[in-house]
Amino acid sequence: MESTHHGLWVIAVSIILGLLAAIYPLHDSLAWSRPDWLLLILMFWLLAVPEHVGIVLCWVCGFIQDILLGVVIGQNAFSLAVIAYIVQVSYQQLRMFSVRKQAALIGLLELFRILVDQWAQNINGVAHTHWLIFLPTLTTALMWLLVRPLLSWCQRHLMS
Numbered sequence: 001m002e003s004t005h006h007g008l009w010v011i012a013v014s015i016i017l018g019l020l021a022a023i024y025p026l027h028d029s030l031a032w033s034r035p036d037w038l039l040l041i042l043m044f045w046l047l048a049v050p051e052h053v054g055i056v057l058c059w060v061c062g063f064i065q066d067i068l069l070g071v072v073i074g075q076n077a078f079s080l081a082v083i084a085y086i087v088q089v090s091y092q093q094l095r096m097f098s099v100r101k102q103a104a105l106i107g108l109l110e111l112f113r114i115l116v117d118q119w120a121q122n123i124n125g126v127a128h129t130h131w132l133i134f135l136p137t138l139t140t141a142l143m144w145l146l147v148r149p150l151l152s153w154c155q156r157h158l159m160s
Contacts, residue, residue: 007159011052014041014151015061023068032132035143036110038065042080043106043144044151046087047095058084075120079113099148107141 021037038061045053062077069076086109087094094102114133 007049007155008052010154010158011045011049014045014154018042019061019064019068022065033135033139035140036113036136037143038062039080039083039110039113039140040106040143040147041151042084043087043109044148046084047091047102048151048155050088050091053084054088055081055084071117072120072124075117076113079116083109083112099145102148103141103144106144107137110140111137 015038018038018041022034026034042053042058042061046058058080059077062075062080063073065076065080066073094105097105111134114137118133
């Protein structure tokens with residue numbers, strides 16, 4: 001029981017770091033390419049420990065991200081909950097994918113998040129129409145190649 005409790009702290013700290021990375025101020029030229037850190041972290045934990053990280057936690061994290069970013073309430077919560085559902089339905093198959101295939105899937109899921117964000121912002125009349133809004137699709141997919149081994153190491157060494 002103690003190792004499970006200790007493991008939950010590792011998950012919580014990583015999620016908090018993902019939320020902080022989402023609001024960390026970047027120079028305007030780098031802000032367009034900011035990877036979706038919260039998606040990367042939640043995706044790892046959804047695949048690694050689906051019994052502890054699920055749809056409700058992803059929805060709560062998205063709701064907190066909505067508040068932190070000052071966007072339409074529910075847009076991140078909705079997209080993260082849908083992504084969590086997709087991953088939970090097929091996590092056993094997704095775990096068998098190579099890291100590159102997982103990165104490609106993460107890129108597609110990030111594209112879904114961007115499209116949901118644009119849809120919600122279009123409803124409010126504040127949408128961005130620049131092609132650079134799609135750049136996080138690439139950076140998030142590429143960061144999976146670094147985040148996955150790092151969180152895997154944390155899981156092996158800090159949750160055991």
